[in-house]
Amino acid sequence: MRQANIYIDHQALQYNLNRVRQLAPAAEIVSMVKANAYGHGISESLPALSSTDAFGVACLEEALQIRELGYKHPITLVEGVFSEDEMYVAVRHQLEVVVHHWQQLEWLQQHKQPYIAKGLKVWVKLNSGMNRLGFRFQDIIDIIHALQADGFNCVLTMHFANADVRDHPLNQQQINEFLQVKASCEPILASCCNSAALFQWPELHFDFVRPGIMLYGASPFADQSVTALDLKPVMTFSAAIIALNTVQAGESIGYGSTFTATQDMEIAIVSIGYGDGYPRTFFSQNYVSIQNQPCRVIGRVSMDMIAVEVTGLNVTAGTSVELWGKNRLVDDVAMANGTIGYELLCRLSSRPVRQQQLITDQ
Template sequence: MRQATITIDKQALKKNFNRVKSLAPHSKVVSMVKANAYGHDIKACLSALSETDAFGVACLDEAIQIRKLGYTQDITLIEGVFDEAELVSAIEYNCECLVHHQTQVEWIKKHHTSYKKKNLKVWVKLNSGMNRLGFKPNEIVSIIRELKSFGFTCILTMHFANADTEHDLNQQQQKLFLDIKEQCSPILASCCNSAALFKWQDLHFDYVRPGVMLYGASPFADHTVNELELTPVMDFSAEVIALNTIQAGEKVGYGSSFIAPHAMKIAVIGVGYGDGYPRAYQQQNYVYINGTLAPLIGRVSMDMMAIDVTDLPTSIGDKVELWGKHRLVDDVAIANGTIGYELLCRLTTRPHRI
């Protein structure tokens, strides 16, 4: 059997969840499990998140999957519903909806009796400067007051555009959020994603919304998971399927872009971009094998890649960690000019999952 394998460490996931609780002990936790739990497989992850207060998903299909697996925690649809019929289904499945435009508000007002009967809260999105979703500051207060007049319990929410860095917009967004919160008092509030959860303890409010930190990847470019006391949840590995010796001047891979500077021993690994491993690395990339890092050479192909093992005792069948606890997904992402989130989410269904 081909041995490209994704292994999920549920204990690591529990540990990362407990890290969230230690950082925000007085807030409820909405664990973000959208996009198949950031590529980790939602079914595999939910049991490790059994102590969470709620789950956050991007669409109703993801929420229904959670319900059909037997989980009863609150579920928040973070983009809301996309038509009125979906709102009826969301209520049926006990899902709390976010509203970010007037049409959604009209739908939820129309179905206020059944929505409130399920004790569902309405998440009201403020566009505080990111300019994706949400009501503008000059309209959101009246929207919240209108929803309150229908008897809804509202949660004021927003999303930081630059919580992972130092940026002028951070302070602008904070100030605006606090101002709207004061105008709408009393109201529940939520604005902290993974990065904000680490940075701004005074903004934890009623709900925090950890995402990538749950899975043991860093929300910061300049802080490793070890520094943040997080543990990688996913081990993505494969095996050596061939060993070759080449001479100086010989070439490796498509395009013959790698030319051996001297005699080399290379190992061929049975994994490639058909499994979700990135193809176009911009900086020297590495894998972890037999206790050390070994460099990739040549282009990653659909099913295979090559590494330099010239000075490393290597045998066919040796395990190669593509990313995990030794070769961090964040480091692979940096080499490929992207972020760990993307690599985790774009894995294909081909690797065997444990």
């Protein structure tokens, strides 16, 4: 059987969740598990997150998957519902909605009675400068007052556009608008922190924090490693060597013959490729980790295979290769490929087998 595996380290996931508790002890934690728990797998990851206060997902289908697995936690649909029919299903399954445009408010009103009777909170989104979703400053106070008068329990929410860049001028504008709306709508619950904001602004944790990437042990910052943030990588993406070749000086390797050996080299062929979600970027120099040694990826990444230089290493067919994990951080692979850890994790294909595993530190 082809060895292409994704191991989910439950101890690491719990460690990172505890890190959130340490950093935001007074807030409830809405663990963001959208996009299949950032590529880690909902069913493989949720057992380690069961002590969270709530989950956050992008759509009804993701929420229903969690309910089908038997989790009774509050779940927030962070983009709300996409039609009135979905509102009915949301209430039935005890799902909390974000409202960010007028039509969603109408749909909410149509389901007002059961929504309130089930004790569901409604998350009202402020567009404070991100300009993706949310009501404008000049509208939202009236909207919240009307919802409160109707008996809804509201959470004022927003999302930072630049939480990873502390001194970005938009941050202060977003914070000011949020605080002004909050002050005009008291008493009201509030939530504005994703992973980066949670680190940056302890004074803005309020009632709910919404960590995503930090739970999975990747960094929300380009200039701070997970080690510096005291987080542990959760995913190990690994494959195995399936062939070994000696390539002579002057011979090329792989599609397009983009790499020509200048001296004799030992090459391992590893059964992983872009069909699994390993990045194929033209300008990048990728490395994998074999026996804790960084090894260069040579030539083009194919759909199912990569070539890796293993000159001087004692490897055989079957030797395990870490594409990313505890030795080769996903953030470093992302940086080398001009992207972010979030993207590499989320775009893994369904081909590698996801497994829960307790991996002890090496």
